[in-house]
Amino acid sequence: MADYEKHLKNLENVQGSSYIEKLCKKAVLAKNSVSDLKTSHKNMALERLAQLLIENTEEIIKQNQLDLKNAESNGMAVSMMDRLRLDSKRIEAMAEGVRQIIALKDPVGEIIGGGPLINGLNVIKQRVPLGVIGIIFESRPNVTVDAAALCIKSGNVSILRGGSDAIHSNICLAEIIRRALDECSIPKDMVLLVEDTSRKTATQLMQMNGYIDVLIPRGGKGLINAVVKNSTVPVIETGAGNCHAFVDESADIDEAISIVDNAKTQRPSVCNAIETLLVHKNIAEQFLPKLKGFWGNKVEIRGDKESSNIIKIDFLANDDDYYTEYNDFVISLKIVDDVEEAISHINKHGTRHSELIITKNMKNASVFQNKVDAAAVYVNASTRFTDGYEMGLGAEIGISTQKLHARGPMGLNELTSYKYLINGDGQIRE
Amino acid sequence: MADYEKHLKNLENVQGSSYIEKLCKKAVLAKNSVSDLKTSHKNMALERLAQLLIENTEEIIKQNQLDLKNAESNGMAVSMMDRLRLDSKRIEAMAEGVRQIIALKDPVGEIIGGGPLINGLNVIKQRVPLGVIGIIFESRPNVTVDAAALCIKSGNVSILRGGSDAIHSNICLAEIIRRALDECSIPKDMVLLVEDTSRKTATQLMQMNGYIDVLIPRGGKGLINAVVKNSTVPVIETGAGNCHAFVDESADIDEAISIVDNAKTQRPSVCNAIETLLVHKNIAEQFLPKLKGFWGNKVEIRGDKESSNIIKIDFLANDDDYYTEYNDFVISLKIVDDVEEAISHINKHGTRHSELIITKNMKNASVFQNKVDAAAVYVNASTRFTDGYEMGLGAEIGISTQKLHARGPMGLNELTSYKYLINGDGQIRE
Numbered sequence A, B: 001m002a003d004y005e006k007h008l009k010n011l012e013n014v015q016g017s018s019y020i021e022k023l024c025k026k027a028v029l030a031k032n033s034v035s036d037l038k039t040s041h042k043n044m045a046l047e048r049l050a051q052l053l054i055e056n057t058e059e060i061i062k063q064n065q066l067d068l069k070n071a072e073s074n075g076m077a078v079s080m081m082d083r084l085r086l087d088s089k090r091i092e093a094m095a096e097g098v099r100q101i102i103a104l105k106d107p108v109g110e111i112i113g114g115g116p117l118i119n120g121l122n123v124i125k126q127r128v129p130l131g132v133i134g135i136i137f138e139s140r141p142n143v144t145v146d147a148a149a150l151c152i153k154s155g156n157v158s159i160l161r162g163g164s165d166a167i168h169s170n171i172c173l174a175e176i177i178r179r180a181l182d183e184c185s186i187p188k189d190m191v192l193l194v195e196d197t198s199r200k201t202a203t204q205l206m207q208m209n210g211y212i213d214v215l216i217p218r219g220g221k222g223l224i225n226a227v228v229k230n231s232t233v234p235v236i237e238t239g240a241g242n243c244h245a246f247v248d249e250s251a252d253i254d255e256a257i258s259i260v261d262n263a264k265t266q267r268p269s270v271c272n273a274i275e276t277l278l279v280h281k282n283i284a285e286q287f288l289p290k291l292k293g294f295w296g297n298k299v300e301i302r303g304d305k306e307s308s309n310i311i312k313i314d315f316l317a318n319d320d321d322y323y324t325e326y327n328d329f330v331i332s333l334k335i336v337d338d339v340e341e342a343i344s345h346i347n348k349h350g351t352r353h354s355e356l357i358i359t360k361n362m363k364n365a366s367v368f369q370n371k372v373d374a375a376a377v378y379v380n381a382s383t384r385f386t387d388g389y390e391m392g393l394g395a396e397i398g399i400s401t402q403k404l405h406a407r408g409p410m411g412l413n414e415l416t417s418y419k420y421l422i423n424g425d426g427q428i429r430e
Helices: A002-013 A019-034 A039-055 A057-073 A078-084 A088-103 A142-153 A164-183 A199-205 A221-230 A253-265 A284-295 A339-349 A362-371 B002-013 B019-034 B039-055 B057-073 B078-084 B088-103 B142-153 B164-183 B199-205 B221-230 B253-265 B284-295 B339-349 B362-371
Strands: A111-116 A122-129 A132-137 A157-161 A191-193 A214-218 A243-247 A274-280 A300-303 A330-336 A354-358 A376-381 A416-427 B111-116 B122-129 B132-137 B157-161 B191-193 B214-218 B243-247 B274-280 B300-303 B330-336 B354-358 B376-381 B416-427
Touching: A019 A132, A019 A157, A019 A191, A019 A199, A039 A057, A039 A088, A039 A142, A039 A164, A057 A078, A057 A088, A057 A164, A078 A164, A088 A142, A132 A142, A132 A199, A132 A221, A142 A157, A142 A164, A142 A191, A157 A199, A164 A191, A214 A221, A243 A253, A243 A339, A253 A274, A253 A284, A253 A354, A253 A376, A253 B416, A274 A284, A274 A339, A330 A339, A339 A354, A339 A362, A354 A362, A362 A376, A416 B253, B019 B132, B019 B157, B019 B191, B019 B199, B039 B057, B039 B088, B039 B142, B039 B164, B057 B078, B057 B088, B057 B164, B078 B164, B088 B142, B132 B142, B132 B199, B132 B221, B142 B157, B142 B164, B142 B191, B157 B199, B164 B191, B214 B221, B243 B253, B243 B339, B253 B274, B253 B284, B253 B354, B253 B376, B274 B284, B274 B339, B330 B339, B339 B354, B339 B362, B354 B362, B362 B376
Parallel strands: A132 A157, A132 A214, A157 A191, A243 A274, A243 A354, A274 A330, A300 A330, A354 A376, A376 B416, A416 B376, B132 B157, B132 B214, B157 B191, B243 B274, B243 B354, B274 B330, B300 B330, B354 B376
Antiparallel strands: A111 A122, A122 A416, B111 B122, B122 B416
């Protein structure tokens, strides 16, 4: 505890209403010196970070143990405890994650448009870092390293505000990140941790217009809604995934079972798993008994009346069910008349994340992809592929469910903005 | 007045706390049928709109006269009255503006990325409309036609909320736009006008998450700040332009005078005009007397102490002056030691719009372009070129001064998002 107490003491010196403001001022100072770092320089710091993570495995685990002890005495659920836990294998995975970011293309400086204008002005549209990115997240401490590494690679300053549950782990990890930067002569304030995890500091972060260029919340619905509601800084909404699969009348039954099973059960806790199954009325009597036979009691089924006439369901679904992201071995089920009804249901209940049609009918596939309003719209494949790695973007900082700026998995490109460099020789406007 | 009274009566039927909600529900219904309109279909409606504007010149002017009469009795300033006024020439210009939008490339459906993944999944990254765009603006009624036409071309539903000063003009123009849509069998709710211009409706619009995909405020600082502060819907900040010119020690004096004069005086009321002049100390004694001689009393100069030793200034500048967007024949002036001080001053006081260095020194030009944080950074040309038409984007819906989503002039591409269409043949995640 000595380390944390020392930290708290340091904190007190800058505490009060201005703690976040001071942190933000540091961020803005750092921003000006890190926006045009050479790629090799950033990669060097990331490599040093990967090394330091491994070298400090023992210390990281020691600090993490303090968090786990607190969590236990606070009665944290076992599944949450598991997300909080760091062991040598997970620390190796973090280091490996950092090395994968080294291998990604640096987006900063890329020329993405431009050319000469009629009047001879030469315009260059060039990618630049967003600037200062605030990330508010919950108890998984690996987010600290992930998010910081992505921001370093894309030339952004990050202000990380994790949950109090992981504060010892986060302080330890942030120290390691900042040491890696410092050893490579990069201002260590390129990565800043909010060590005061009171609710006040989160709210203050959301109001730091002029300092923070974008806030990205990572966590549950409650966190994301709070940030969307209270933030005056631009926000990118991430993560909410009420995803659907629609089994059309022409679907191949075995393929449909394989895809629906994968989309629901391969990892039900994540945002790209499906929560509702829509089945065309003309295939329901063939498909549903086979699916039920395949699943047995593995998945709890909350179905509508029509489906209950075909298979044994666990509960009758109400409208709330169709809005619910279970993140568990539970699925809502509804029988629909046609692809149009499926689309309407999805556009009403979905969160615009990942949606799926299983069909052999090309026209229905095309209508579904056109009319469903979501980041990723699948034909005949599991929704579980909506992921930065799977889609070839590399590591991701989150999956955007809004339409502004970025949609779907957000990789390094999505952590940049652009500026116009305009060169003339005396042009004036007539 | 009869028409407006009839409108108000219609309005009452859906009035109350749910007026905006009802409007938003209409928008969402329309969204689903207009997102994939054919380009030729949208162009047909725009052409009909251009015709109807000309055909209805008399009626538009009649309604505009009502607004002007009210404005006069409310004691509106003459310059504001001028922005509100519509005459046959301005109506022709509106129609011409619509025809220019017809000529622009339709962004919807463009494939902007994608390809096969290792597992055989085929990914298509395709531009789609943003969805429902709310636009809150002040007294210029031409914004109604401009904004609606840009949204029609980009497949977006627009909810237009203009100021009460222009309500008669706006109702008349919105009716014409909706008639053009209707005559071309496009749902007329693709363009919706908020006819109740009380403050309440603006605030409600800002909270319609789930209905409105983005809000774009167009107007003065007060309006923009209110939207940024109160909106829970994603916002794109536009328009604030505290722009600077820096005359470096190596500048060509005549070129510098020509550019600075153009950037300040060609149209001082707009956001891409400069508000502060920074001059390198080693050129100030040659440059400033020449500029003062050129301007005479045309421009009021608020200078620092150092400059007052070289030329006669009108006022001593304080720090507030350096933060002020005069939008008038007034300029702040400061003598600086070098390009680094100029950059610091700009990054502290600027609004990230358009910034300019006048220099013959390539290194300073490059440092300035790298380090100044703005949408457009100029070398040796007037800042007045930060404009959709001038930069070859076509018509613009505003100039973004934030980094998220779009920066600088926002044309049709910037009114789109994208979605991933993913086609497989049974792929599941291992």
